[in-house]
Amino acid sequence: MNPLKHVAIIMDGNGRWGLKYKNSRNAGHKAGLKTVEKIIKESIKQKIKYLTLYAFSTENWNRPKKEINFLFNLLENFLKDRIIDLHNKDIKLKIIGVKNFSTKLNKLLSSSEKKTSKNKKLHINLALNYGSKSELINAFKNLHKSKKKINEKNLSMYLQTNNIPDPDILIRTGNTKRLSNFLLWQIAYSEIFFEKKLWPEFNENDYLNIIKKFKQIKRNFGKI
Numbered sequence: 001m002n003p004l005k006h007v008a009i010i011m012d013g014n015g016r017w018g019l020k021y022k023n024s025r026n027a028g029h030k031a032g033l034k035t036v037e038k039i040i041k042e043s044i045k046q047k048i049k050y051l052t053l054y055a056f057s058t059e060n061w062n063r064p065k066k067e068i069n070f071l072f073n074l075l076e077n078f079l080k081d082r083i084i085d086l087h088n089k090d091i092k093l094k095i096i097g098v099k100n101f102s103t104k105l106n107k108l109l110s111s112s113e114k115k116t117s118k119n120k121k122l123h124i125n126l127a128l129n130y131g132s133k134s135e136l137i138n139a140f141k142n143l144h145k146s147k148k149k150i151n152e153k154n155l156s157m158y159l160q161t162n163n164i165p166d167p168d169i170l171i172r173t174g175n176t177k178r179l180s181n182f183l184l185w186q187i188a189y190s191e192i193f194f195e196k197k198l199w200p201e202f203n204e205n206d207y208l209n210i211i212k213k214f215k216q217i218k219r220n221f222g223k224i
């Protein structure tokens with residue numbers, strides 16, 4: 001049985017769910033947050049150590065301003081309401097991506113990271129204004145500056161996922177088979193699961209089924 005340390009998720013399909021059931025994309029984002037809570041809870045139950053959630057890509061700035069504002073308000077309220085509870089559950093929160101939001105949100109994100117930085121049970125990377133290509137360019141620039149040898153290990157140290165193992169599993173919900181600029185380096189050997197369900201309808205059972213399938217896969221890493 002394969003050990004499972006790190007699950008990464010592209011949480012896609014909120015907008016379509018919202019339009020289908022509530023006539024509003026934003027209602028889908030709100031519903032998607034409930035799935036986030038479920039998956040965090042189940043990850044702890046399954047003793048998974050790292051969970052990386054793609055919440056907003058560098059390309060998502062091309063959406064209508066109204067939707068972007070709604071998303072960041074949702075995030076702000078979620079953190080205000082839930083950070084103490086996450087902290088009490090021994091969850092560490094780290095933002096990956098570039099924190100260039102409003103001063104207020106930047107502060108809230110930094111204080112949430114600081115508050116939970118020593119927690120051990122589950123480490124959540126929340127990918128916000130994240131793009132894998134720009135992460136890689138920055139990593140190469142900083143590695144070059146450091147004058148260290150250019151090799152895989154040293155480059156990994158300059159990625160925002162430094163010091164954590166690469167994802168064992170990558171899940172994308174929403175019936176779309178693409179990576180959308182997410183963790184391109186880190187998923188070199190991840191087992192990839194594309195799910196038909198939209199993110200708000202994805203549940204613990206779907207998650208457990210994926211974990212069960214993953215555990216049975218023969219992972220070769222180039223060997224036979």
Ligand code: IPE
Pocket residue numbers: 011012013014015016017055056057060071174
């Ligand atoms: C993913 O859901 C969440 C974000 C990108 C913030 P979408 O908003 O992309 O939902 P669809 O793909 O349009 O249904």
Ligand code: IPE
Pocket residue numbers: 010011012013054055056057060176178180
């Ligand atoms: C990927 O979803 C980003 C997040 C889930 C945050 P998108 O909906 O933005 O991806 P594309 O544009 O369909 O590839």
Ligand code: MG
Pocket residue numbers: 012013014174
């Ligand atoms: Mg989408």
